[in-house]
Amino acid sequence: MPLTLVHARYQLLETIRIPVAVVGSAFFPAAAMLFFVVPFAGDDPTGATYATAAMVTFAVMSANIFQYGVGVAEDRDQPWNPYTRTLPAGPGPRLAGRILAGLVLTYLSMLPVVVIAAVATAARVTPVGLLLGAATVAVVSVPFTLLGLAIGYSLPSKAAIVVAQVIFFPLAFGGGLLSAPGDAPGFIQVIAPFLPTRGAVELMWAAVGDWRPDPLALAMLGVWIVLLATVSGWAYRRDEGRRFS
């Protein structure tokens, strides 16, 4: 078994044994689904589909920010991490394994939202749309993975937990994840395109429906990815320099 898969497998095992992180990131979007989407948009196929896609984006965002932000910061405190660096493998397989495991957990944490949508709402998606949506989840994971890594590699674990919590709500509300497309309050309509969550949810909507994504939001998503990649790369190298050079 290639080492990346080995590392991914043990990352997953460790997470599954104490599943609070998964439950935590799956809970809020699922609860929002039950309390807001099912009663208010549940009967409207288009509205329910878009709302589901927004909740999936929400789940993807919180899963990634928390598992990388908090997970990486906690790992950096553990002496086990330097030990793995003495094994005959570079840091590559461990990082790649972590990202692979993170993707698996991301899919797991959005599952309740999809199940609720299928069972309790009129949300409908074609098989192609479903596959496109699933693939888009991997794409929109990128900025939030980078955001999580930037937090995890630059902050001690206690600070990382707080920062992750502070960041994820404004990103969700400000990006308009909790309102129907074009139906958000005025100020959110203004700021949303400038947040990474908006570009992400527009892509999800386009994948599962006839939505034409806003070019500004998509451009800003690209800007965010470049920016977050720079920050997380900087934080990673700084951490490596402190502990392993």
Added chain:
Amino acid sequence: MILAHADQATRRYGDVLALDRADLTVSTGELVGLLGPNGAGKSTLINLLVGLRRPTAGRVELLGGDPRRPASRRQLGVTPQETGLPGTLRVGEVVDFVSAHYPDPVPRGELLDRFGLTDQARRQTGGLSGGQRRRLAVALAFVGRPRLVVLDEPTTGLDVEARHTLWEAIRSFHADGGTVLLSSHYLEEVEALAQRVVVLGQGRVLADDSTDAIRGIVGVRRVSLVADDLPTLPGVVATEHTEGRTHLLTTDADQLVRDLVTAGVTFRELEVRPTSLEEAFLAITADPTTATGAAVAARPTA
């Protein structure tokens, strides 16, 4: 063949000079002890040799290559700190995880049996006793059938029985031709295992010699007594006065007491105590004509 080599290796952490031009050579089949008080630079030297850190100056080599290249570490075994084992993973899983990094690992059952952990294979490491955790940590160093095993303070904090079990495992690996570098701040441990001892103090290699020779140097005792006036006595490496008592540091306490009696000195409240390793190091490293007494007196007694 040389398995590990440090050549004038120097390491700074900011302003702190953790390792100062250290030389060390470990050849096939040796069992070398790295002895020194806390903060002497043992862990820093080990971190350089296993590729966790880069020397600020000088050179380190592991199994003929740069320790920072994964390929150089293929025949190296290292022990994680016992506190660092992933608590939710089972013992068998931790072994499997490490095994996956090596081409020809020791089968899990055999390894666990050798370290007396067979019954714990399905327990999570977080639920093990301190001794079991340490045995697992040391066992991990042997998973990949290494030629060189590096153990940083392998038995610190263990009870006597657990310590002897680990010593046995290390001895049998060595008897089969394995090479070991182990650090300790216990003279006893290094004496029990190593044939050669490298003494580190304040980042420098102070001595590199056979275990017997080092025991002669650091086996310093403190002879403490109350006396008005003492003649100059042979074999005293340092003298200090505190609270009316005179403390004499010597490598041969028996002879010193005999000399005291023969000299007809009036003394009372005689005590003979082993010194801490720190005191012994300070006594042998400081310049005997100037700073010795002051340096020793400045230390709180162990």
